[in-house]
Amino acid sequence: MQRMAGLGRSLVFPLEGSVSVAQFLGCQLSRFLHTGLPVLAAKELLVKLRKKTGYSFVNCKKALEKFNGDLKEAEAWLHEQAQKEGWSKASKLEGRKTKEGLIGLLKEGNSAVMVEVNCETDFVARNAKFQHLVQQVAIGTMQHYRGTVEQLSTYAKHFLKTSELSQLRLGPDGSLLSDQLALTIGKLGENMVMKRAAWVSVPENFFIGSYVHGAPPSGNPLLSNMMFGKYGALVICSPPEPCDNSDFAELGWRLGQHVVGMAPLSVGSPEDEPGDDSETKMLAQPFLLDPAISLGQYIQPTGVSVLDFVRFECGEYMETAEAE
Numbered sequence: 001m002q003r004m005a006g007l008g009r010s011l012v013f014p015l016e017g018s019v020s021v022a023q024f025l026g027c028q029l030s031r032f033l034h035t036g037l038p039v040l041a042a043k044e045l046l047v048k049l050r051k052k053t054g055y056s057f058v059n060c061k062k063a064l065e066k067f068n069g070d071l072k073e074a075e076a077w078l079h080e081q082a083q084k085e086g087w088s089k090a091s092k093l094e095g096r097k098t099k100e101g102l103i104g105l106l107k108e109g110n111s112a113v114m115v116e117v118n119c120e121t122d123f124v125a126r127n128a129k130f131q132h133l134v135q136q137v138a139i140g141t142m143q144h145y146r147g148t149v150e151q152l153s154t155y156a157k158h159f160l161k162t163s164e165l166s167q168l169r170l171g172p173d174g175s176l177l178s179d180q181l182a183l184t185i186g187k188l189g190e191n192m193v194m195k196r197a198a199w200v201s202v203p204e205n206f207f208i209g210s211y212v213h214g215a216p217p218s219g220n221p222l223l224s225n226m227m228f229g230k231y232g233a234l235v236i237c238s239p240p241e242p243c244d245n246s247d248f249a250e251l252g253w254r255l256g257q258h259v260v261g262m263a264p265l266s267v268g269s270p271e272d273e274p275g276d277d278s279e280t281k282m283l284a285q286p287f288l289l290d291p292a293i294s295l296g297q298y299i300q301p302t303g304v305s306v307l308d309f310v311r312f313e314c315g316e317y318m319e320t321a322e323a324e
Contacts, residue, residue, distance in 0.1 A: 046061060048071065049074055049078075063077050100118065100124070100125050101195070102228045102314060103212060104117065104135060104226055105210055106135075107210060111200065113142045115165075115198075120192075124190045125216065133184045134228065140165070141197040141199055144199075151203075152202065155201065156201045157308060158199050158200075159197065159198050161196055162196070166178035198312070200234055209254075212229035212231065212233075213230060213231040213257070216229075233309060233310065251299070251304060255306065258285070259282065264311075268296075270283055270305075274293070275294070
């Protein structure tokens with residue numbers, strides 16, 4: 001036998017004249033996989049299952065062995081085991097404080113969704129798996145209300161709390177969001193809560209301003225349809241009549257930024273006298289980007305009317321929302 005050093009280990013090969021190196025490695029791989037399949041096919045299945053599911057090579061190997069190389073059965077078994085492990089870990093972690101997390105914002109046509117999902121640490125909030133969960137909650141909320149509103153003459157606004165979010169179903173397999181939550185808890189090892197969601201929809205001639213502040217580092221193309229942050233706002237507006245089809249995206253962004261920064265409690269009226277920093281009516285507040293004028297004075301030349309808004313702050317105590 002001869003030895004070859006590599007990667008901190010030594011591999012023992014047969015001497016020349018006996019079994020070839022390729023035969024020896026093939027034998028070892030066959031012993032590793034134990035699927036009864038040709039070595040190359042078994043290796044390809046292992047790599048494919050690992051890439052598709054994201055589970056460890058050890059668990060993927062175990063699944064393929066259990067179902068004799070049946071990829072579909074192996075994948076289903078892996079998901080089932082992960083679900084059991086996730087629910088078990090979720091039960092153990094339940095009750096631990098979840099003051100961190102993210103606000104997620106998703107827009108689709110004339111509708112928008114804003115959700116809050118909490119976790120224990122900011123480290124996990126920056127994890128792509130956690131951000132994917134936030135995305136799933138937003139998509140599930142959007143799907144829940146899609147098609148429920150026909151021709152709108154004015155805007156619609158609805159809220160969902162934790163228990164309602166848990167029962168939403170997602171995707172072609174109709175999996176519960178509560179199952180997605182348990183899977184993510186199992187993978188990341190922290191307690192998590194799907195705290196709340198807001199959905200708004202407007203007629204064709206209205207628009208929704210939006211803004212999210214405190215965004216974590218991004219770069220995952222699978223999350224490109226989402227905005228994440230620690231604060232978020234949706235502002236429902238109607239343009240002047242007649243409207244010249246102006247692009248109100250910049251105005252909507254500034255209105256959302258004002259709501260996040262100034263935290264108004266109501267819209268108020270354009271006739272309200274401008275107030276100081278303690279003012280809680282949105283239109284009477286000093287405009288965030290130009291405190292010399294009120295927000296009402298800022299938008300007056302545009303002819304735009306602010307009808308309503310929703311503001312989320314990650315981790316804020318929402319006793320009224322839980323009591324609904």
